[in-house]
Amino acid sequence: xxxxxxxxxxxxxxxxxxxxxxxxxxxxxxxxxxxxxxxxxxxxxxxxxxxxxxxxxxxxxxxxxxxxxxxxxxxxxxxxxxxxxxxxxxxxxxxxxxxxxxxxxxxxxxxxxxxxxxxxxxxxxxxxxxxxxxxxxxxxxxxxxxxxxxxxxxxxxxxxxxxxxxxxxxxxxxxxxxxxxxxxxxxxxxxxxxxxxxxxxxxxxxxxxxxxxxxxxxxxxxxxxxxxxxxxxxxxxxxxxxxxxxxxxxxxxxxxxxxxxxxxxxxxxxxxxxxxxxxxxxxxxxxxxxxxxxxxxxxxxxxxxxxxxxxxxxxxxxxxxxxxxxxxxxxxxxxxxxxxxxxxxxxxxxxxxxxxxxxxxxxxxxxxxxxxxxxxxxxxxxxxxxxxxxxxxxxxxxxxxxxxxxxxxxxxxxxxxxxxxxxxxxxxxxxxxxxxxxxxxxxxxxxxxxxxxxxxxxxxxxxxxxxxxxxxxxxxxxxxxxxxxxxxxxxxxxxxxxxxxxxxxxxxxxxxxxxxxxxxxxxxx
Numbered sequence: 001x002x003x004x005x006x007x008x009x010x011x012x013x014x015x016x017x018x019x020x021x022x023x024x025x026x027x028x029x030x031x032x033x034x035x036x037x038x039x040x041x042x043x044x045x046x047x048x049x050x051x052x053x054x055x056x057x058x059x060x061x062x063x064x065x066x067x068x069x070x071x072x073x074x075x076x077x078x079x080x081x082x083x084x085x086x087x088x089x090x091x092x093x094x095x096x097x098x099x100x101x102x103x104x105x106x107x108x109x110x111x112x113x114x115x116x117x118x119x120x121x122x123x124x125x126x127x128x129x130x131x132x133x134x135x136x137x138x139x140x141x142x143x144x145x146x147x148x149x150x151x152x153x154x155x156x157x158x159x160x161x162x163x164x165x166x167x168x169x170x171x172x173x174x175x176x177x178x179x180x181x182x183x184x185x186x187x188x189x190x191x192x193x194x195x196x197x198x199x200x201x202x203x204x205x206x207x208x209x210x211x212x213x214x215x216x217x218x219x220x221x222x223x224x225x226x227x228x229x230x231x232x233x234x235x236x237x238x239x240x241x242x243x244x245x246x247x248x249x250x251x252x253x254x255x256x257x258x259x260x261x262x263x264x265x266x267x268x269x270x271x272x273x274x275x276x277x278x279x280x281x282x283x284x285x286x287x288x289x290x291x292x293x294x295x296x297x298x299x300x301x302x303x304x305x306x307x308x309x310x311x312x313x314x315x316x317x318x319x320x321x322x323x324x325x326x327x328x329x330x331x332x333x334x335x336x337x338x339x340x341x342x343x344x345x346x347x348x349x350x351x352x353x354x355x356x357x358x359x360x361x362x363x364x365x366x367x368x369x370x371x372x373x374x375x376x377x378x379x380x381x382x383x384x385x386x387x388x389x390x391x392x393x394x395x396x397x398x399x400x401x402x403x404x405x406x407x408x409x410x411x412x413x414x415x416x417x418x419x420x421x422x423x424x425x426x427x428x429x430x431x432x433x434x435x436x437x438x439x440x441x442x443x444x445x446x447x448x449x450x451x452x453x454x455x456x457x458x459x460x461x462x463x464x465x466x467x468x469x470x471x472x473x474x475x476x477x478x479x480x481x482x483x484x485x486x487x488x489x490x491x492x493x494x495x496x497x498x499x500x501x502x503x504x505x506x507x508x509x510x511x512x513x514x515x516x517x518x519x520x521x522x523x524x525x
Contacts, residue, residue: 047241048503048520051253051265055220055246061204063187064141072184074244076517077225079206082110082186083178085509087516091178095124095188105173110166116232118190118207126160131194133158142443143185150448152440152458153180175462179433209237221246238521263502264520267495269326280500283493284508287426288337289385290488295419296449301373304419310484312361314351316396322388323490330491335480337491340427342473347481358396370397376418377404378411386422416446431473432461439485453479
């Protein structure tokens with residue numbers, strides 16, 4: 001998103017919607033009683049409540065500061081993006097109306113939608129888009145990390161030759177540039193916020209279909225969005241009011257759904273049977289449970305700078321045993337999960353459970369007696385998996401201490417103070433976007449480290465067929481796993497609970513396990 005984002009969420013981390021960055025679910029205030037009755041009638045058709053176990057505005061309302069997780073659904077209400085990913089996984093223009101490439105796909109030219117207004121009264125122009133993208137050098141804006149100088153999708157310049165035309169020049173060929181500028185990374189904030197970015201700490205400034213209702217919002221507990229009927233795409237969103245309720249505990253989330261406090265909720269697998277006895281559940285595929293490597297240079301824990309150490313840690317994990325802890329889970333070492341482009345089943349053999357070989361690799365790396373390190377999580381939901389990893393690594397004399405952050409913000413900051421995280425991550429239909437936005441250019445790379453193998457594999461995919469080039473994606477999968485930039489342990493669908501008497505089946509974009517806000521609609525509508 002961290003121990004767990006961007007580029008980001010747990011589903012145990014997820015905000016029924018949550019954050020793809022932090023290696024564990026974000027802490028928040030549980031609210032409400034499980035004894036309330038489900039709503040009916042007019043109120044149900046004009047308002048909807050969505051459960052979230054992470055504070056979507058923990059760092060304010062700048063959509064570039066926190067991305068990739070459940071906050072994505074929240075941002076969809078407040079901000080429009082240059083491009084958007086649809087429920088069938090297609091990337092389409094949104095604030096842009098059309099685009100063209102030059103011959104080598106290093107220059108992308110956008111034509112902008114006319115008449116789009118922001119909550120501050122300013123209007124969408126090419127100059128405003130340029131000002132937004134020119135923030136890419138700000139290291140606190142994770143969604144822009146890949147666009148900064150030295151990033152995997154570095155932008156050399158942004159020009160505004162006419163009020164409705166934007167010309168973006170990339171350092172290298174970017175066949176999937178529209179995907180990179182879709183959703184969170186392409187969200188545009190208004191002119192007054194650009195002039196005073198600190199204002200976004202307390203107030204959003206977008207052109208989305210909703211505005212934040214101050215009277216219905218309690219920071220860290222619940223956020224109420226009120227329909228902006230004059231917004232350019234207001235008709236695509238059916239509810240006049242959307243409430244995001246922050247619920248920390250997985251059982252509390254399930255209770256809130258079956259009791260009618262919320263109508264949509266991202267569910268932990270442990271509560272699926274309970275929810276199915278009362279409500280409906282839909283699955284979104286393409287999710288892995290894994291540890292992203294933050295400390296690629298060995299600054300917080302020296303051993304992690306060694307590829308052999310990272311490979312040893314991967315081989316020491318009994319993935320099959322961990323997967324058995326979760327109904328429906330499939331053990332895998334592949335970065336891209338089964339069923340997605342680029343999945344390489346050979347990695348499951350290469351990194352099969354082999355403690356003896358792991359110990360030999362540690363010795364070769366100069367750590368025959370192992371080492372110690374800490375991992376920081378938010379909340380207890382990831383502890384079962386972490387404790388299993390702890391035991392496996394202890395068997396090769398690597399000792400991991402599990403610590404719990406006292407706040408979600410502290411958990412996010414742990415990406416700069418601890419070597420790895422742990423969480424679930426959605427690869428979906430845009431694996432190149434995930435690699436660019438999170439693994440290399442954003443949340444999971446706070447040290448801005450580079451890797452020749454991963455960069456080379458990525459460039460081949462970008463310059464050839466993008467996300468349609470299965471062979472190139474498989475090479476990228478191999479590079480990420482072999483270099484130890486992500487330790488994958490198992491794959492499992494994400495389950496979204498919903499009250500079918502109140503709402504239609506939610507849909508995802510395929511690039512996320514979080515529902516598209518526009519797909520959350522009244523039943524029978």
